[in-house]
Amino acid sequence: MATNLPEACGLGPAFRVINGKWKGTILWLCRKQPRRPGELRRLIPDVSEKMLIQHLREMVADGLLDRHDFGEIPPxxxxxxxxxxxxxxxxxxxxxxxxxKHAARLTRDHPMSLVKA
Amino acid sequence: MATNLPEACGLGPAFRVINGKWKGTILWLCRKQPRRPGELRRLIPDVSEKMLIQHLREMVADGLLDRHDFGEIPPxxxxxxxxxxxxxxxxxxxxxxxxxKHAARLTRDHPMSLVKA
DNA sequence: GCAAGTACCTACTATTTTGTAGGTGTCAAA
DNA sequence: TTTGACACCTACAAAATAGTAGGTACTTGC
Incomplete structure (x- = not known):
């Protein structure tokens, strides 16, 4: 067995599409109802516009989200x-x-946890 | 609600402990039976020794793994x-x-998927 | 004696991801 | 007419993660 385990067990593909600082949150917010980018920016105060749009585009490319363009102006x-x-x-x-459930015990010092709310 | 959503919904803490190229695989392999580092290196051909030990240490710090030292020499x-x-x-x-299940359709060009088995 | 194995460690580099700061064009309200 | 909102975009810089190559101390087998 010389194949690469993350790929073989499925965690590889799964993490590739969901790894991204805000992708889980975006998915969760869009599940309840379609969301507009500006709406998401307001719901997730810490996300930068660039990352939001980048994540959205990747999630569309991965088939997790549908993008509906109303063809209006302003867009x-x-x-x-x-x-x-x-x-x-x-x-x-x-x-x-x-x-x-275990958030309390998982407060080890990880670099990216320094997102002050 | 000015709190930060990934933390509030639990995905933040969860991803912090499991994000790491091989952590999922390590967890999976150690579940069946206790594993020695050298054994894991052979089971996961693509992992570098540095990353393996780094991951193991972090997972112990996060309480996911127990490290048992037999106190023998050689270690x-x-x-x-x-x-x-x-x-x-x-x-x-x-x-x-x-x-x-969806691995096939998730073959978009992600940088880290270029791990040739 | 020398090579190889055990379980680590450190410095340095490369890659990947994220952030910052600006720009596009159109429209409506002040 | 200036301002703001909309949904993007780009170049560049910073930060986080991973890889490379070396070293430690000890022991067994050749």
Whole structure:
């Protein structure tokens, strides 16, 4: 067995699409209803506009989100989750619960946890 | 609500402990039985020794793994999953299944997917 | 004696990800 | 007419993560 384990067990592909500082949050927010970029920016105060749009584009490319362009001017678009994205969100939920349940003991010093709310 | 969503929903803490190129794989391999570092190196051909040990240490610090030192010379240690690690592995399994199921359509060009097996 | 194995460690480099600061064009309200 | 909002875009800089190449101390087998 010389194959690479993360790929073989499925965690590789899964992490590739969901790794991104805000992708989980975006998925979660878009699940309830289609969201416009400006709306997401206001809901996630710490996200930069660049990262938001970059994440959205990648998630569309990965088939997690659909981008609907209303063709209006000024521009109006909305992102909604696809079936694939919904499935991912479903399996992510238990992970989020785990994280929440044990958040207290997971406060080791990780560089990126210094996001002061 | 000015709090930061990834933290609030639990995905923040969860990703912080499991993000690391090989952590999921390590968890999975150590679940079945305690593993020695050298054993893991052979099971995961692509991991560098530095990353392996770094990951192991972080996972111990996060309470996912236990490090047992046999106090022998030459050195012998073994890593086994804790209850917390087992819980995490449980919620990671559905995510891995999702990744496996949809691996084919998730072959977009991500930089780190160029790990030639 | 010398090479190889054990489980690490450190310095340095390269890659990847994220942040900052600016720009586009159109429109509506002040 | 200036300002702001909309949904992007780009170049550049910073930070985080991973890889490379070396070293430690000890022991066993050749």
């Amino acid at each position: 109006r678009v909305a992102y909604s989750v696809t079936d694939l994205g919904r499935e991912l969100d479903d399996v992510l939920t238990p992970l989020a619960h785990w994280g929440l | 012998r240690v073994a890593y086994s999953v804790t209850d917390l690690g087992r819980e995490l592995d449980d919620v990671l399994t559905p995510l891995a299944h999702w990744g496996l």
